[in-house]
Amino acid sequence: MVQTLRKMPLYLVGLLLLVFTGYPFVYMISTSLKDQSTFFEKPFAIFTSIELGNYADVFQMGLTRYFLNSILVSVAAVVAVMLIAALASYPLSRMNFRFNRALFLLFISGMMLPIHATLIPIFKLSQDMGLYDSLLALLGPYIAFSLPISIFILTQFMQEIPKSLEEAAKIDGCSHFGIFWRIILPMLTPALMTVFIYNFIHLWNEFIFALVLVSSPENMTLPLGLQDFYGEFSVNVPGLMAALTLASLPMLVVYLFSQEKVVKGLTGGAVKG
């Protein structure tokens, strides 16, 4: 009893943080399950009745399309990044050459870069290449801006693979490409997982390139589509909340099933190991 009393302040802080971080989710989900009139009458209430109509509306308005676009462009970009970054990381981390350090710094410095500094030229470029207002227009910038962190994570990981493995393979007559493909790449799986999760989450949420490079609804990604909904749903708050809930669901489900991996992925470059 005395023990519990002494821990009261801890419980209090814990609960305050719980309400602060968790309540907006409760509000979002419970509002999405209300009809319009209940929303206005009882905004605080968690459940009065469950109204799934809002979810049906959202699907009718084309949320599926936004989902598919987001999955398509994020997966394509991330897979390309994993391959391209792994290839570049190999000589950067395991071979001595004159411009090694300079090249590495060139790539890494991209992490500090404000995207705005590239926005107008990339907008022009996508027009000149005839890619403007297509998912393909997003692929280039998505790959390029995912490279710095990916190369950073992969080179760190590659440095820890023992040299002796490589030397043994070299004696057996294996080429650099063979070493990369048969030895380095298979050993790189955990780091590639981190790279995948980190980039996928960032690209899944990417907003400003999509805003600038895509204009028609059928090519919009999920964040852009949500913003579009906002205009059409401005009076139908429960409807919009249903859309927001659906858009947040995939990340939350993935997190529930693989917390460790997601946390490690998200904090990728910041936490070593």
Added chain:
Amino acid sequence: METAEVTRRSETARVMHGTKKRNVRKAVTIGLFTAPALIVYLVYVVYPILSTLSYSFYSWDGTSDKTFIGLDNYIQLFNDAIFWTSLTNNAWVVITSVFVQIPLGMIMALMLFAPIRGIRLFSSVYFLPFLMSTVAIGLLWVYMFDPINGIINQLVNVLGFENVAWLSDENTAMIAILLVVVWQFSPFYMILFKAAMVGIAEELYESAQIDGANSWQKFFHITLPLLMPTIVSSSILAIVGSLKAFDIFYIMTGGGPNHATELMGTYMFKQAFINFNMGYASAIAFIMFLIALVVTVLIQIVDYNRKKKGAF
């Protein structure tokens, strides 16, 4: 004698030739491995930055011919009150990140080690905001801050105060958005601190216990000093991240009311894609790039000196 000399010479030549051949092969290998990354990076990062610099010397609406105007965009920029407002607002984001988010993240991480029931569940919930997409967060909070039906004003009423027009009042808009920024990013710092705290050896606390230290003393003499590297790296991430802030401000207020929440990013975006002042927007964008560059270099210098001194 002569034959030996010739043999030796040709031997040297052969070895040298071999090295040269090996060097060429090595260069080709390195080239093949790095080419894909380098090409994408040059096209979508390096070339655009140089273009932004060159556009910034022109008056240009994005479609008609460009007119060279030298430094006029920069001169106009330095006399533009809105630009200075946006710069100040960016500074507020940095200050909030460093002095609110990081301490809050540390408190959240400390809570994860608190000997209370249900803390595992708590920690999962604490992390959730960081997983939500920024656009969804912005829209959700726009409704929570709604002047009439919003849940936050309902709460304000319960406490006996008048409704506040959070996002449309110049005095409160920035505070409201910064609260959302804190909500979104504190969990990220929580995870960084948690990882660092796991690494602190239990024996340190045990021996402090034996010496009769209380919880506060343990925190200030053991935990805090050992967390210094994490505090430094978190601050770097916070500063760099704050310079790039855009999404949540664009969604929630679009930089308004009356530029009260304008950031360099939102101002640049408006000048470029709403007013079609591409030259002027490029000047803003290039200043953003320069600030990020200066900050990065300063951080590197400080970090280098810190390591040289052997601190932490």
